[in-house]
Amino acid sequence: MENLENPYVVLLQITDAFEALHIDYVVVGSIASSIHGEYRASGDIDVVADLNFPHVEPIVSTLRDRFYVDYLKRWSERFGLVDLLERALKQSQ
Secondary structure: OOOOOOHHHHHHHHHHHHHHOOOOEEEEHHHHHHHOOOOOOOOOOEEEEOOOHHHHHHHHHHHOOOOOOHHHHHHHHHHOHHHHHHHHHHHHO
8 A cells, every 4th residue: 555644655646647648847845845955844745737628637537546636627627727726826815
């Protein structure tokens, strides 16, 4: 069984999926600085990905069994990915 409490295991699963689907991405935030030797405690993983609408179904299908990602598909179909990001940013303010 996979250890999903280990952020590096989770990160590798996500980045492996992006790479398999040829989705460009960059790891940022505290996990990126920790990988480079500057440890910062954080409870999240920050990844910026160049997702387009055609990526939604394949990424959801790839990660569905390991993570809760169905909301991405529903929101992207309803509002589009750009609107999803804008709504997330408004809710975080």
